[in-house]
Amino acid sequence: MSELSPAYLKLVDLASRSRKNADELPAQQEAVTFWTGVGFTLDGNQYVARMDEISEILSVPRFTQVPGVQTWVRGISNVRGRLMPVMDLLTFLNKKSEIQWKRRRLLVIENGELYSGLVVDRVLGMQHFPVDNFVNELPASYSVTKDYLNGGYTSEKGTWGLFSLHKLASDPRFLNVAS
Numbered sequence: 001m002s003e004l005s006p007a008y009l010k011l012v013d014l015a016s017r018s019r020k021n022a023d024e025l026p027a028q029q030e031a032v033t034f035w036t037g038v039g040f041t042l043d044g045n046q047y048v049a050r051m052d053e054i055s056e057i058l059s060v061p062r063f064t065q066v067p068g069v070q071t072w073v074r075g076i077s078n079v080r081g082r083l084m085p086v087m088d089l090l091t092f093l094n095k096k097s098e099i100q101w102k103r104r105r106l107l108v109i110e111n112g113e114l115y116s117g118l119v120v121d122r123v124l125g126m127q128h129f130p131v132d133n134f135v136n137e138l139p140a141s142y143s144v145t146k147d148y149l150n151g152g153y154t155s156e157k158g159t160w161g162l163f164s165l166h167k168l169a170s171d172p173r174f175l176n177v178a179s
Contacts, residue, residue, distance in 0.1 A: 033131045035153070039124035039160065040107065043095050045141055046160045048127050048153065049107070053165040057123050058106040060086065073177045074119065084108070085177070088119045092174065093144050097121055111169040118165070127160065129153035147171070 037048035038057070063075030063086045072091035077084050086106065090097045097104065099121045106117040136151045142161045148168045152161045168174055 034128045035131050035134070036126055036128050037162070038107070039127040040105070040120040040163075041122045041124065042090055042093075042120055042145070043097070045145075046124070046158060047145070047163040048129075048160045049163045049165050051126075053109060053111075054107050055110045056108045058108060058117070060101065060104055060106050060119055061117075068179055069177045070179050077117065079108075079117075082115065084115055084117050086117045086119065087174075087177075089168075090119075090121070095144060107165070109165045109169060111166055114169050116169075118168075127153075127155075129155055129160070135159075 037050055038054050039046060039048045041047065058079070061077040061079060063077040065075040066073065070092075072088045074086045074088050077086050088097075104119050104121055105123040106119055107123070108117050109115075133153050133155060134151055135154055138146075138149065138152050138161055139159060142149060142152070142159075145161060145163065148164050148171075150162045150164050150167075152159055154160075
């Protein structure tokens with residue numbers, strides 16, 4: 001039998017010491033699926049809307065008032081060559097915002113032929129929720145918007161109502177802008 005080379009013996013020793021000092025593999029964690037939407041506030045409540053229901057987010061643009069419309073229709077604005085009605089969502093819900101007008105934001109919705117801007121108190125950007133955090137029941141403070149909610153999500157930041165802009169856009173009361 002041939003004698004083992006010193007280089008081979010060094011490699012065997014190195015492999016043995018490596019196994020002794022190796023850290024254990026991390027425990028396999030279960031993958032969490034997240035739902036993502038755009039967060040906004042209305043009257044102190046947090047809401048989230050599906051990403052595909054919002055075409056863009058803007059500061060409230062200048063608009064021209066239109067006579068003979070509901071009080072919640074603030075006017076019409078020219079946004080990049082397109083005429084867009086500007087509608088105050090809180091006034092539509094018979095509420096009044098405490099946020100200064102210039103600090104509020106506009107969610108632009110396009111649903112078929114409907115192209116409108118909805119004024120909300122604040123936009124909170126993209127929000128991510130584990131799908132397991134979905135809830136069907138929301139606190140009583142969400143009752144004013146219950147017709148447009150599809151449940152909600154809970155997180156360390158509180159409860160978020162899942163606001164359906166498509167439900168709002170198909171509501172006959174919202175579509176009837178004439179006073």
